[in-house]
Amino acid sequence: MSQASVMDIRLAAERDLPRIVEIYNAAVPSRRSTADTETVTPESRREWFHRHEPQRRPLLVGEDQGDIVAWMSFEDFYGRPAYAHTAELSIYIAPEYQGRLLGKRLLQRAEALAPSLDIHTLVGYLFAHNTPSLRLLRASGYQEWGRLLDVARMDGRDYSLCIMGKRLEGAPAPLEAPD
Template sequence: MSAVTFEELREESLPEVLAIYTHYVQNTTATFHAHALSLAEMREVVFFDSPKYQTYAIRAASGVICGYVLLTQHKKREAYDGTAEVTIYLHPDFTGQGIGGQAIAFIEKAARERNFHVLVATICGQNAASIQLFERNGFSRCAHYREVGRKFGQLLDVVAYQKIIS
């Protein structure tokens, strides 16, 4: 298992995080963005007005940013205030090393400190690695939306996983 640290994402780390995300945009169905984002667009994805929501850079022992994990708003209605969405992206060179599990443990702790009750992960149905990661870490499937996205000329399912943390 690789040793990593987590730190609040800072503006100066945004290009590294954007490069990681761009890989997934251009080469996978892990995200439903179909075009590479600009720095300004990425800033809107990872920085939030409310301190309740936060993005953390994942830093490898070598010092390089090897991924990021974030808590974001699930829905913009008050009844959902106890629910947050979890997103994790790792640089392709750092997958399969136990970092995803460490990221989930870290973000669950951060979510509890912010008094969240439920965490939700929304995943492309083709993304077996992410599905396995969340299942291994106690998330259970709660929804399956068929053919709701289109990317690379194919219709894609979305599955939602949730974990009650408090």
């Protein structure tokens, strides 16, 4: 398989949930992409799956020759109405498909889809030691908007969290603060 894999992106169906969970669970032992310290089950993620409304906060899967190799979700940011135009983005790629530019493709799709979802701002929460994901976001114009020092503890070690964000083109310009 070539370095730049072919990937079709589509809305996730409930039948995809076991593979979505499998890809997510592959990230748990690395302590790089999730603060979950134990694997999850499809049943434990069913409610989360159903919160993803295709017209508002979709859950998408990436396929290579019919096999799901990645997924991406839009989540409400902070859950209050004033933040409705901001979404948290999560991207997970199967280990054997990492490093093949799939994250970049998913991120580009998210940004292209955002206006139709009435999303003006995308944010991501990443561990500060997740160098590949930080590199991807920075190369795509995301900036570090904050850092929470040593807020996660896993395996007796503390980890910091970076808050990365991007105001999307075409979004209404923020109002200037009065002097």
